[in-house]
Amino acid sequence: MVELLSKVEVKQISRNENYRADMLARMAATVDSKLSKSVPLEVRTSPSIGEEVEVDELPGVLWAYQTTHKTATGETPFALVFGHEAVVPAEIGIGTHWTEYFNEEQNGEQICLSLDLLEEKREGASQKAAQCQQRVMRYYNKNVRMRQFRAGDWVLRKVNQNTRDPNHSALGPKWEGPYRVIRAVGPGAYKLAYPDGRDVKRSWNAEHLKKYFQ
Template sequence: MLWSYRTTPRTATQETPFSLTYGSEAVVPAEFLTSSPRIAAFAAEANEDERRTDLDLVEEKRNTAAAQMASYKKTLGSYYNSRVKNLRFIPGDLILRKNSVSRAEPHGKLAPNWEGPYRVVEASQHGYYKLVYRGGALVPRIWHAEKLKLYFS
């Protein structure tokens, strides 16, 4: 199984992990049992020169694979980001806040996923919102207060 993983080309780089590590393609053990074109075309004299050439070019192959990986990640990110719907809240809107972000409620399997509702009292263009409870008290930013404690203690 591990051999199969190392000798299968990745989608992002179009290279195998084995070739990026060692500079050449691996021969799968099954190719020795059955006659394959790669085994039939093997010439020991030419192999030494080709191996040295592969080792000289392995850094270039890795750099090319890194560039392809970056391009692949950019394409994949733009694909998923095209489906994101930006929501802008205006003062007066009622919203719920995800509990895993603020951790205001106890965190666990049976804990609620959302907390609130809160009312938006101030909104900026950069996605910053000031929230108040239904009674009108300002919702504290707990993680920010803990940071301040670290700086001023």
């Protein structure tokens, strides 16, 4: 054993000659310094996954999630972390243009270039996510009908499971009241009072109220 170890030689290779080491250094430099370096541990007394779920399938599910393009960003989570797309295991068995014409030297150069452009890619994904949120907000607001009430207005309140009379069946009244609006306590939220002047315990959203005409 001593004879074998005496023949071991450690040779230092510069980062310019070793693109793999340079690639790892670039990846480490892109990590946000604000991220926590500690790994939280949680001791569970019972399994967090039901018995009907196959634990062996979890790595495949996570891999599929990480390599699937998201509508909001237009990118895969894997690409936003490492700067380039991952080779799906199925591509190795079937054979694609990506795997058939693989060139290690050119691949290393492209990976380094992707790491240089990683921040730009993340900013583009962030802008796309903001645009997607705006589209969803416009679609939602287009179908929303704002209901506004003033102090002194009389309204009916929608019956829900918490306020439904247990003696009423499913064919019972859908609205109850009337109630008098005391004041607005927030955007679309109102404080109500019973006809005898007693305050209703909590405020109610305008979505559950409608104007009462005497």
